[in-house]
Amino acid sequence: MPITVHRTIITLALVLGAAPAAAQVPGIPVYNSGVPRGIGLYADVGFPNDDAGGGTGLALTGRGGFGPLGATAIISSYNPDGPAGGDLSVGATGNYRIFGGPLVPLSVSLQAGVGYAKPDAGLLPGGDVTQWRFPIGVGFALTIPNPALAIRPWLAPRIDILRQSAGGGSTTDTEFALSGGLELNTLGGLGVHAAYDLILGGGLKPGVLGLGAHYNFRVPGL
Structure with a gap:
């Protein structure tokens, strides 16, 4: 077997065995609580289980809502767990509210997203390993009004697509x-939030618990 092919197979096998099967960005749940009103800034800390790679994730997210679009x-x-340092990831989603509005407590939203990471190599081109993640799903959220505090539980099933490439080879998994x-x-x-994300396919059950705080800036007309 040629050395380059042998090296490609070994590299890809190591990546598939070591890479956490997490959500859109590793270590952070996929949030789909509906289209926001105005502009929001969210800070999160994530705690993946052992099947998702363990460790800790930190994230900063900007959200914007423009009518039914977000x-x-x-x-x-x-x-x-193990290596020191952190792997950077970036991602984005587009959301479309198909049901609900300011006077309707229940909302239903479609979501499609993308996440990009290069473990152990930063975000710039080059390096051996590249990961692309594509969450596609629907979210159901219920706003429970309260004089001082609005309570918003939500649930979002989805299809999770992970494409990994290393050393010239690639694999695609759908769960x-x-x-x-x-x-x-x-x-x-001002608000706080919590979420749990679980991938159900295959033998492993990667899960991520996320906790965070956020602030929503109301924009007139949105």
């Missing part, structure tokens, strides 16, 4: 996944 952009750092969570929002825009 978009998010995320940057994260994931520190798996069913489910995420759900709870948001608590004050009238002033």
